[in-house]
Amino acid sequence: MKPFLILQLRPEAEASDDEYAAFLAKGGLDAADTVRFRLEQEDIPADLNLDDYSGVIVGGGPGCVSDAPEDKPPLEAKIEAAILDLMPQITQRDMPFMGCCYGIGVLGAHLNAEVSKRQYGEDVGTTHCHLTQDGARDPLLAGAPTDFHAFVGHKEALQELPEGCVHLLASPTCPYQMVRFGQNVYATQFHPEADSDGFETRIRIYKHKGYFPPEDAQRLIDMCRAADVHVPERILRNFVRRYGG
Template sequence: MSKPFLVLQLRPETEASDDEFAAILAKGGLTENQVRRVRLDQENLPDDVTLDQVAGVIVGGGPGCVSDKPEDKSEVEARIEAQVMSLMPHITERDFPFLGCCYGIGILGQHLGGDVSKRAFGEPVGTSACEVTSEGKDDALLDGVPTAFDAFVGHKEALQSLPEGCTHLVRSESCPFQMVRHGENVYATQFHPEADAAGFETRISIYKTRGYFAPEAAEDIIAMCRAADVFAPEMVLRNFVRRYG
């Protein structure tokens, strides 16, 4: 691997951020020496990092929603969103390798002028039964992924329609747009390709008062995640690293 991947993290909680970073490394088959990690809750995009210096960009999830009104976003959430959005014109203009996870699909949709809102298709914390579309079956990032698979999800907002210039790769009954591609190299998933049951248990404990579910339901949701058979989504992350690294 001649260039590192740029990993942008949006979670202001250190435990959640560290756990997510470890998961991205593990599921992507990466070492710390093969990535440049930037926690956007703590720093802006470094001036010394350009797209020419990295193999691709991976954006993690976060508790923010791009569709929230500006006055409803914390100062940190607003700054994180602005930093990621500032990179998107360069990503899409160059068709540069990009993988946005959960929050990342909202970022991509918002940048493309798509309809991102809480009107429909939000999913409770847990698993979603996903299906690869006919166009998705030929996509390199879905190589080896079963036509039907379960994935960990948990989000309040979602794409309401497919943005212009995007290809629909994965769907589910509860949320039609689980994975899309813009151009040939810009990807986003609504599900979490890095997540496993242990990681979701950590997030459930941290975000149990953020409105994703009733706090008293946390233990039942953790038990459900532990019992789930989720193995395919990480292939998307691994295929992204293999293709662009």
């Protein structure tokens, strides 16, 4: 099969490496099945040809697309611009795409929907996802129960369903947990690759990034370790199986 293009936005090497390992493990991929770009270290090549890839997977990151340009650290602004520059090709071609957490903000911003911190931010932990009618019919959610838990932690969120998108998953605290644009462009607010070990790593790395009071880190780690979160990884595996050929 053609490789999957994995684009990562995390400036911290440990967080980036852990996320990449999770994409491989939960997606059923080998490193040879992927082409990885850490965008804090390298640019997307100007001659990148999406025909060379089975699909594109975008990971999470500490940035927010809704932050004012003057408030973004230069590295985060550079990474965000690189992803946004690629989105017109992805949506116009209806390229298989899976945007995880930060990726739903990128997709929403590209489609001119409101992405902001006005409401629907979720504390680090788990959220209760519920299939919509469209979600129950979507191939990436095949085999998923009507209700399940997923790991989240985000300051901004979609405030509306972007034009051209189908609403697949909702939660009481954040209505747009998963959407699809066209037939093949997907984005989740939660982390489909995350498990308790991975979230412990992120809690430790990001405990001074404003997601939670630093003194709450151990409590959050204990909560995540006690959580039953297994369904979201099926979504990532279904994405790889559907588009990997």
